[in-house]
Amino acid sequence: MKLRIFLLACTVVFLTSCGSSKKVVKNSPKSVVLEDEPINEVLPELPQLEPVVKRVKTNSNHTIAYIEKFAPIAVKKxxxxxxxxxxxxxxxxxxxxSGRSPLAIRSNNHFxxxxxxxxxxxxxxxxxxxIGECFRKYKYPETSYEDHSKFLTSRKRYAKLFRLKSTDYRGWAYGLKKAGxxxxxxxxxxxxxxIRMYNLDQYDRVPKNNKLVVDNSISTYSENNYQVQKGDTLYSIARxxxxxxxxxxxxxxxxxxTISIGQQLRIN
Known part of the structure; x- marks a missing residue:
């Protein structure tokens, strides 16, 4: 009787250990990120766009600030x-x-x-x-955005997504989930x-044209000229x-x- 109980207990332990095991991906491509010098990105100047908030009943200032700060990087990528x-x-x-998670604060890891x-x-x-998983740490948040892009472009399981139109954010959203x-x-x-709440799809239509050099905080522009975009007024540019x-x-x-689209204006 004791022998039967012992064998039954061993069987339960064996099945439990098998059921809780997880698959580990071992064929991840090699990736090395070095950040010896500060990053000075050359980013597209975003044209006059609609307000970020489109359908938000409660104003989320920290999310809006995050979007406005990192939108130029997302467009460049x-x-x-x-x-x-x-x-x-x-x-x-x-x-x-919105940049406030422990990983983002401690490691500039936004993804x-x-x-x-x-x-x-x-x-x-x-x-x-x-518990205690290993996550990548970056010196600059810009590197996190670049590494995110390389993560998607370097893995075959995401290849189908790049056949979609650049404005098909719905296809991308469902495709990311399907790809794991x-x-x-x-x-x-x-x-x-x-995307809908904060009107983010407008950034998918920003053309690859004007570029300005910005500092590491991505908050101030360093060029002296501005090219007039659709919807601009002297008042909006001055402001x-x-x-x-x-x-x-x-x-x-x-x-x-009176100003016209494409006109170059000196701003200082």
Whole structure:
């Protein structure tokens, strides 16, 4: 009788251990990120766009600030890697808690990218699916955005997504889930909800044209010229660069408030 009980207990232990095991991806491509010098990105100047908030009943200032800060980077990565800027921004908002998650604050990791095999950069431990998992650590948040793009472009399981139109954020949202990017069944709906709530799809239509050099904080522009975009007025441009309309007109030799799309204006 005791022998039967012992054998039964061993069987239960064996089945339990098998059922709780997880598959580990071992064929992740090698990736090395070095950040010896500060990053000075050359980013597209975003044209006059609609307000970020489109359907938000409660104003989320920290999310709006996050989007406005990182939208130029997301657009640049879209032009370089063909990933919709709206998807990148929505993932950044969701994965990093609009830049306020412990990983984003401690490690500038805005997309929750784990170390994976071949990672030779710095890392931190963080509790996720398991306790004390290894996550990539970046010196600059810009590197996190670049690594996010490389993560998607370097893995075959995401290849089908790059056949979609650059404005098909819905296809990307559902495709990411299907390819195994996230286990959350509601992940596509969460991304789509953020994109619609904050009107992020407008960034997918920003053309690859004007570029300005910006500093590491991505908050101030360093060029002296501005090219007039659709919807611009002298007032909106003056307000954007914190100068008066009178000074703007005087600097550019304007006798009226009339400006045209594509016109170059000196802003200081």
């Amino acid at each position: 879209m032009h370089e890697h063909n990933i919709p800027a709206s998807i990148t921004l929505a993932q950044g908002v969701l994965e990093s808690g 929750g990218i784990k170390c994976h095999k071949g990672w030779n950069g710095k890392s931190v431990t963080h509790d996720d699916d398991e 990017y996230a286990t959350d069944k509601k992940y596509p709906n969460k991304l789509i909800g953020i 954007k660069y914190n100068i008066s309309v009178k000074l703007l007109k005087k600097t550019n030799g304007l006798n009226s408030n």
